[in-house]
Amino acid sequence: MTLGSYLRNVRERHRERDRTYSLRQVALRIGVEPAYLSKIERDVVPPPSEGTIRRLARDLEEDPDLLLAMAGKVSGDLQAIILQRPQLFADLLRQLKDAPDHAILTVVREVRDGDW
Amino acid sequence: MTLGSYLRNVRERHRERDRTYSLRQVALRIGVEPAYLSKIERDVVPPPSEGTIRRLARDLEEDPDLLLAMAGKVSGDLQAIILQRPQLFADLLRQLKDAPDHAILTVVREVRDGDW
DNA sequence: GAAAGTGTGTACTATGTAGTACACATGACA
DNA sequence: TGTCATGTGTACTACATAGTACACACTTTC
Numbered sequence: 001m002t003l004g005s006y007l008r009n010v011r012e013r014h015r016e017r018d019r020t021y022s023l024r025q026v027a028l029r030i031g032v033e034p035a036y037l038s039k040i041e042r043d044v045v046p047p048p049s050e051g052t053i054r055r056l057a058r059d060l061e062e063d064p065d066l067l068l069a070m071a072g073k074v075s076g077d078l079q080a081i082i083l084q085r086p087q088l089f090a091d092l093l094r095q096l097k098d099a100p101d102h103a104i105l106t107v108v109r110e111v112r113d114g115d116w
Numbered sequence: 117m118t119l120g121s122y123l124r125n126v127r128e129r130h131r132e133r134d135r136t137y138s139l140r141q142v143a144l145r146i147g148v149e150p151a152y153l154s155k156i157e158r159d160v161v162p163p164p165s166e167g168t169i170r171r172l173a174r175d176l177e178e179d180p181d182l183l184l185a186m187a188g189k190v191s192g193d194l195q196a197i198i199l200q201r202p203q204l205f206a207d208l209l210r211q212l213k214d215a216p217d218h219a220i221l222t223v224v225r226e227v228r229d230g231d232w
Numbered sequence: 233g234a235a236a237g238t239g240t241g242t243a244c245t246a247t248g249t250a251g252t253a254c255a256c257a258t259g260a261c262a
Numbered sequence: 263t264g265t266c267a268t269g270t271g272t273a274c275t276a277c278a279t280a281g282t283a284c285a286c287a288c289t290t291t292c
Contacts, residue, residue, distance in 0.1 A: 063203060065202045065203050065206040066202055066203060068202065069198075069199050069202035074190065074198050074199065077210075078198065078205075078206055078210075079190045081209050081210070081213050082185075082190050082194065083185050083188065083190065085220075086182055086185035086190075087179060087181050087182060088217060088220050088221070088224075089194075089209070089212075089220075090181040090191065090194060091224050092212075092220060092223065092224050092227075093194050093197050093198070093205070094193075094197070095224055095227045095228055096197070096205075096208075097197050099227060099230070101201065101204060103227070103230065104204050104205075104208060105204070107208065107223055107226070108204075108207050108208050110223075111208075111211045111212060111219070111223065112211055114215070114219065
């Protein structure tokens with residue numbers, strides 16, 4: 001599914017419970033023109049900026065990382081983390097590329113409870 | 117150190133051994149105008165594209181990930197890896213943000229020799 | 233049946249990205 | 263001493279990004 005159609009779905013589901021989730025009102029709340037949000041939801045324009053996606057995520061109670069991924073973007077804070085130690089994280093990510101989810105989850109937990 | 121001054125240093129070190137590492141010849145080999153490479157090395161222009169940085173890295177025998185990081189860019193292939201499983205890798209990276217190098221290296225090795 | 237609210241089409245804009253093209257002054261070298 | 267190569271200044275360009283502004287037709291709602 002594309003970012004646009006996903007956003008439209010999520011917004012319309014919200015709207016069933018809450019009348020303030022019209023395209024215009026959401027646009028007003030996140031600070032863009034209604035016409036622009038309309039185009040975003042129909043994938044008529046390329047995905048908006050990271051900031052706009054984050055404000056959308058907040059308003060629609062969605063995971064920003066997921067929406068950003070649908071937009072083909074990697075969160076700026078993750079990029080910053082990688083840029084601190086580019087070679088280290090490059091190795092790690094390439095190593096984990098084909099690892100199954102549960103293996104990565106294990107690593108995440110290991111590090112969280114880590115005693116390094 | 118900036119990308120530009122770093123590149124100039126590396127190129128000039130190459131040049132001591134190999135006369136073909138003039139700005140003009142490197143520019144010719146990597147396929148950009150000499151004037152442009154000159155500006156890159158003096159940080160007069162913003163960092164070039166990922167492709168151009170990679171060609172520079174190849175010509176100067178430098179680590180592309182390092183040069184890209186100096187340019188404030190994250191390698192496209194790493195972004196692609198993250199975009200496959202954005203939430204999983206987002207958690208992992210934020211978890212590892214402040215971990216010491218050796219802890220991350222341990223993880224890298226663990227995964228490499230991993231028996232998952 | 234008028235007012236208010238809804239989504240959308242068209243036109244336009246400002247800024248950033250990623251360079252090219254050419255002229256010029258200087259230095260090496262044969 | 264003329265040629266050739268070197269680095270650089272100036273001007274320009276094409277395309278992408280991230281939107282705004284306004285008019286319009288349709289639908290509720292009162």
